[in-house]
Amino acid sequence: MPRRPTLRDLAAAAGVSRSTASNAYNRPDQLSAESRERVLATAARIGYPGPSPAGSALRRGRAGALGVLLGDRLGYAFSDPAAAVFLDGLSEAVEDEGYALLVLPGARTGGGPAPEAVRTAVVDAVVAYSLADDDPAIAVVRDRGLPLVTVDQPALPGVAGVRVDDEAGARAVAEHVLGLGHRRPAVVAFELTADGREGPAGAERQRAATFTVTRDRLAGYRAAVEAAGLNWADVPVHECPHNAFLEGVRAIAELLPLGPTAVLAMSDELALGVVRGAADAGLTVPGDLTVTGFDDTTAAARAGLTTVRQPLRDKGVRVGEQLLALLAGETPSPQTLPTELVVRSSGAPPPAPRAGQRVGPGRP
Amino acid sequence: MPRRPTLRDLAAAAGVSRSTASNAYNRPDQLSAESRERVLATAARIGYPGPSPAGSALRRGRAGALGVLLGDRLGYAFSDPAAAVFLDGLSEAVEDEGYALLVLPGARTGGGPAPEAVRTAVVDAVVAYSLADDDPAIAVVRDRGLPLVTVDQPALPGVAGVRVDDEAGARAVAEHVLGLGHRRPAVVAFELTADGREGPAGAERQRAATFTVTRDRLAGYRAAVEAAGLNWADVPVHECPHNAFLEGVRAIAELLPLGPTAVLAMSDELALGVVRGAADAGLTVPGDLTVTGFDDTTAAARAGLTTVRQPLRDKGVRVGEQLLALLAGETPSPQTLPTELVVRSSGAPPPAPRAGQRVGPGRP
DNA sequence: CTGAAAGCGCTAACAT
DNA sequence: ATGTTAGCGCTTTCAG
Numbered sequence: 001m002p003r004r005p006t007l008r009d010l011a012a013a014a015g016v017s018r019s020t021a022s023n024a025y026n027r028p029d030q031l032s033a034e035s036r037e038r039v040l041a042t043a044a045r046i047g048y049p050g051p052s053p054a055g056s057a058l059r060r061g062r063a064g065a066l067g068v069l070l071g072d073r074l075g076y077a078f079s080d081p082a083a084a085v086f087l088d089g090l091s092e093a094v095e096d097e098g099y100a101l102l103v104l105p106g107a108r109t110g111g112g113p114a115p116e117a118v119r120t121a122v123v124d125a126v127v128a129y130s131l132a133d134d135d136p137a138i139a140v141v142r143d144r145g146l147p148l149v150t151v152d153q154p155a156l157p158g159v160a161g162v163r164v165d166d167e168a169g170a171r172a173v174a175e176h177v178l179g180l181g182h183r184r185p186a187v188v189a190f191e192l193t194a195d196g197r198e199g200p201a202g203a204e205r206q207r208a209a210t211f212t213v214t215r216d217r218l219a220g221y222r223a224a225v226e227a228a229g230l231n232w233a234d235v236p237v238h239e240c241p242h243n244a245f246l247e248g249v250r251a252i253a254e255l256l257p258l259g260p261t262a263v264l265a266m267s268d269e270l271a272l273g274v275v276r277g278a279a280d281a282g283l284t285v286p287g288d289l290t291v292t293g294f295d296d297t298t299a300a301a302r303a304g305l306t307t308v309r310q311p312l313r314d315k316g317v318r319v320g321e322q323l324l325a326l327l328a329g330e331t332p333s334p335q336t337l338p339t340e341l342v343v344r345s346s347g348a349p350p351p352a353p354r355a356g357q358r359v360g361p362g363r364p
Numbered sequence: 365m366p367r368r369p370t371l372r373d374l375a376a377a378a379g380v381s382r383s384t385a386s387n388a389y390n391r392p393d394q395l396s397a398e399s400r401e402r403v404l405a406t407a408a409r410i411g412y413p414g415p416s417p418a419g420s421a422l423r424r425g426r427a428g429a430l431g432v433l434l435g436d437r438l439g440y441a442f443s444d445p446a447a448a449v450f451l452d453g454l455s456e457a458v459e460d461e462g463y464a465l466l467v468l469p470g471a472r473t474g475g476g477p478a479p480e481a482v483r484t485a486v487v488d489a490v491v492a493y494s495l496a497d498d499d500p501a502i503a504v505v506r507d508r509g510l511p512l513v514t515v516d517q518p519a520l521p522g523v524a525g526v527r528v529d530d531e532a533g534a535r536a537v538a539e540h541v542l543g544l545g546h547r548r549p550a551v552v553a554f555e556l557t558a559d560g561r562e563g564p565a566g567a568e569r570q571r572a573a574t575f576t577v578t579r580d581r582l583a584g585y586r587a588a589v590e591a592a593g594l595n596w597a598d599v600p601v602h603e604c605p606h607n608a609f610l611e612g613v614r615a616i617a618e619l620l621p622l623g624p625t626a627v628l629a630m631s632d633e634l635a636l637g638v639v640r641g642a643a644d645a646g647l648t649v650p651g652d653l654t655v656t657g658f659d660d661t662t663a664a665a666r667a668g669l670t671t672v673r674q675p676l677r678d679k680g681v682r683v684g685e686q687l688l689a690l691l692a693g694e695t696p697s698p699q700t701l702p703t704e705l706v707v708r709s710s711g712a713p714p715p716a717p718r719a720g721q722r723v724g725p726g727r728p
Numbered sequence: 729c730t731g732a733a734a735g736c737g738c739t740a741a742c743a744t
Numbered sequence: 745a746t747g748t749t750a751g752c753g754c755t756t757t758c759a760g
Binding site: 004047049050053054055056057058061063064065073074075077078079081083084085087088090091092095098100101102103104105116117119120121122123143144145245246276298302313 | 368411413414417418419420421422425427428429437438439441442443445447448449451452454455456459462464465466467468469480481483484485486487507508509609610640662666677
């Protein structure tokens with residue numbers, strides 16, 4: 001069985017030099033139309049499939065792929081509609097330059113992709129999609145000297161990045177909810193640290209947060225809570241390791257005994273889970289419980305969820321542009337995109353306290 | 365500014381040969397622990413980031429990536445929860461062998477990825493995720509001689525593939541619906557041909573279908589319809605170019621004037637859109653309208669949708685295994701996975717005909 | 729417009 | 745256990 005033909009074989013078969021054969025593919029202007037014609041025809045005849053991508057990648061010093069570092073396994077990472085929209089924008093922005101996306105899911109053990117996978121990825125640049133600030137995968141990227149753009153992470157020194165004004169967004173929803181008269185809010189949060197913990201997160205743990213998004217949104221909620229004269233320590237924070245509907249359901253189940261009248265969830269996915277869990281417990285939204293989300297995914301719109309809109313697609317596009325700029329030797333500066341409160345129908349004033357229920361923080 | 369160190373620099377700095385330096389990374393057993401130690405220490409000192417993936421990819425003849433050909437832009441492709449689960453299974457199955465996924469979204473102009481993108485992708489094998497039978501991207505993969513596994517496509521001659529028994533699944537839901545007493549079903553279908561057309565699809569167009577999934581499910585519905593003594597030509601089929609909620613909403617809006625009492629949708633996403641559209645029109649499900657989906661995504665479960673379950677994750681795992689087998693030089697045979705009818709609460713007997721409404725096909 | 733030469737960075741025989 | 749040698753397949757100056 002003859003081995004797969006290479007450019008050399010093609011050149012020989014077409015009676016031209018290797019460089020001319022190469023040019024037939026990459027620089028049509030460097031040779032006569034006939035030559036090109038003949039080379040291509042010969043290629044078809046001998047079954048030469050075009051220049052080997054690996055060979056040209058090495059020679060050109062260009063892989064034609066951009067790495068996408070995810071903080072979760074694909075089942076979780078992609079079950080969030082927000083990720084789909086973000087990636088749509090990203091791929092849209094870079095495909096014309098000939099880049100595809102190499103997806104690196106989080107490790108089975110939690111956290112970002114396995115360092116070894118990052119080390120061996122054939123990519124020209126990398127985007128870190130909301131990893132923990134100290135994720136080892138980031139260090140590998142830096143060691144490799146690859147251009148890096150972080151998303152929803154504080155711009156590392158000298159690293160480009162795109163984020164959203166999470167704190168302002170969070171403060172806005174929280175103010176809205178508090179403005180409705182709620183005095184007993186609860187928070188359903190993303191993970192604080194990449195250790196897979198699920199459940200109540202006290203002050204200690206909140207302080208140790210390594211996920212910027214979580215930290216910022218928490219800060220926003222907190223600012224609003226304190227501005228309303230409440231004590232942040234009285235606000236229960238339930239941590240969900242994954243941005244998943246089911247974890248929202250579980251969260252509200254655990255929170256309910258604490259008697260919250262409103263739940264501030266860090267994503268629409270989680271919020272939708274909370275709504276469902278509340279319904280399972282016989283509560284109506286917003287009658288018995290006010291629930292808010294974050295992101296403004298299409299699912300949130302369908303469900304009438306009050307939430308915070310962030311420009312997901314645009315975020316992807318910006319990241320793509322930064323990546324391209326970096327690859328072109330420029331040094332784009334970090335960007336922060338705005339958020340916008342979207343009030344729908346999942347919020348209402350708190351219900352009149354039921355008999356026997358505690359009325360305010362610390363007051364029996 | 366010193367250029368990025370290569371293995372040669374490392375070898376020189378550590379006072380060993382290039383092969384020894386290489387072995388320090390790839391074959392720890394081929395050199396003494398001290399040598400290895402010293403090499404690695406030197407690497408850290410001079411800032412050598414480890415062997416260049418592009419170089420080793422060429423030398424080894426192994427890219428470390430598997431191409432995923434999608435039939436849609438990422439915004440659509442990933443907004444389907446089914447895709448997330450499938451990819452989760454796929455990546456899970458191949459990551460231990462060191463493969464990442466290179467995502468190639470459909471072209472802006474519709475259909476699968478741009479041929480050029482497929483031609484230049486640095487990958488070792490490819491999976492075609494429900495493309496049209498005649499998609500040009502597939503031809504490019506074959507020309508390149510890359511191992512190929514198709515999903516939801518008829519196994520091409522000599523090509524591995526994993527599919528689901530779409531026809532049986534479709535027949536099962538349709539029989540279930542018909543068994544409920546419906547005589548006026550309508551179908552909300554996926555695209556028949558990659559031309560972006562949205563709207564009613566007559567016999568002509570149905571016959572020309574190039575998407576196997578669409579064709580098979582249609583065949584299943586049809587079999588059940590005819591077995592129930594109805595005429596397939598009387599069953600309106602509405603085609604949706606994308607598997608998107610909104611297109612489901614639009615579909616039912618157009619179908620409603622035709623007076624269907626049940627809608628068989630080809631995906632849960634579409635079905636959910638139909639449910640919403642029906643609600644918008646003041647109809648209740650299943651009181652006024654029976655709606656069924658396909659896939660059994662988590663969203664379907666949440667919504668109480670009667671649907672057809674297909675083993676999404678397992679499908680991904682199988683595809684991964686086939687890819688691995690192909691890469692190992694084996695020749696896996698095509699597999700067809702079973703489906704299962706999942707009856708929930710979106711189906712009920714048809715409502716009593718309203719005054720002035722046509723009662724049966726062709727009877728005024 | 730075409731060809732010759734050099735080498736991208738690495739790894740795998742093979743020899744020592 | 746370590747070093748030598750020979751490319752993997754391609755693109756790109758640089759001459760002609």
